[in-house]
Amino acid sequence: MQQNENTQWGTFLRGLWAENPILVMVLGMCPTMAVTNTAINSLAMGLATLAVLIGSSVLVSLFRKVIPAQVRITTYIVIIATFVTIIDFFLAAMAPAVHKELGAFIALIVVNCIILGRAEAFAARNGVWLSFLDALGMGLGFTLSLMCIGVIREVLGSGSLFSIPLFGKGFEPWVIMVLPPGGFLVLGFLLLGVNRLKYRPQGAATGRIHKHDKI
């Protein structure tokens, strides 16, 4: 029982940190670069992806024994595309401004490799509850990473957070941050930070990696 709970907790946590889709697996870069210019866009894209991920993971896991292996990818894509289109409709109805801002990138969630990746790598081989936890963890990990990038880019690039101005008139926005290069810069620095955090302990323990790593 203890073991079982550990697995569940571990499955959920994996997406948040150890196998974070953006910061560790570096998947789903297209929306990451495209819509993280403001915090609200990042949040909306993250939540839309989270919803699709949970829905498709649960369905794929439910039907994993019925779907013949030969047509599994096609079926997964049908499932994923259905969820994406439904989310697209609902977003257009409930939050037209956000929907307009995200534009084609909502429809493009279909080809986000995180979703098909989790369906194929996890949901197709595990039970419904674990698949749900995996999707929740991965989706939240994705959302939080997008938010990290979005907050940094909006604060530096527009001088605001969730459209609320933060600095006085004297602040000159770093326009590059809201442009595509800003996305690459912020992601690059975040990846640098995460890798440093992840790999420092081993290096410090042996004392070798730092010496030979200087180049």
Place this chain on the structure above:
Amino acid sequence: MEKENNITAAVPEPSPLRLISTLGLAGLVSGACLVGSYLYTLPLIQAAKARAMEAAVYEVLPGCESFETLELRAGMLVPQKEGSGGDRVFAGYDATGRLIGYAIQSRISGFQDIIEGLFGYRPESKTIIGLKILESRETPGLGDKIFKDPEFAANFQELQVEPTILLVKKGAKQRPNEVDAITGATISSKAVVGLLNSGIGKWKPVLGDAPAQINSKQ
């Protein structure tokens, strides 16, 4: 890869019928879900669009304080009846009730999908006085400059529509009927000019150059 082979090898090859029925069933269920959510969200989306349209009319007609929706019936402009699907145009008035101009809706094929726009037209001077793109799926970063680039938007604050609106290379604008294209988004820029020309072609003869005779508010 090995693991995958094991999975397929363990299960006997399913019949084509099984494969077809799986996909058919998935498609059927998916279709039903889509139809359901489409029907549910359609009225909500339309209401949101109507609100956005109202805001857009005020935006493309600077100084507009009130507007009325007119439609074309038997070659005459008359106030639109509730629920009639005829071609419509919005007549905008300033605070004193004087006609500012008309907001005209138009659509055209863009680079990716239909571009839908609303523009303000002043019949007296035969100029376009504002443009708002209502719907577009143009390439983010390039084509979407048709509604994000303030320089491009500046083209439409005072644009002659006669003899016809022309697209020229960026920076080459000389005459009042020319529009500076967006570098890297020629097709989208062309589509916007086409959108204006087709809207003008359709409505200019109807609107004439006299101020509107129909104003139910006066």
